[in-house]
Amino acid sequence: MSGNKTNVLRWAKAGGPPPTTPADVPPSPKAAAALELLSPADAPGRRKIPLPIGSGSAYSGIPHSEMHKRIREAPVQRVPVEKLSSNGQRSVSEAGVARYFDRPRSRAKDQGGDHPVDKPIVVKSGGQHVTYDGHHRIAAAILKGETHIDARVVDLGDKPS
16 A cells, blocks of 8 residues: 555544645654654744754855756765754754654655755855755754765855855
């Protein structure tokens, strides 16, 4: 039985409606326990991101269209999570992290950007590795104890150009 049919049957047996969004799918007990390891954020349903908080200044001078072109051309590489910092994002939704914790190969939601969403996106500049997109997937990987992630790495060299 496919995963989608299994979810619908589970919800039908529980007497509730079938899930319509990832937030409607309850996290597994393992995902719920792992989320407790992250500090609560200021907003309900959110947790503090398990990365040092950096900034997006590494790529702030690059126009969106140019950055998306570079992302489309970026190779997928293994990146140690210990090298990563956030682009200033301070929290992640519990539902988003639980989704990737329970189903790591879930397709990421396309936020309307003109770039691939198949892997997290990391911008490397001046020795820093800044998360551009994929904070929820990275948080889930960290909670699972993974030490490396596969990411599209946009290498800007020493300085953004």
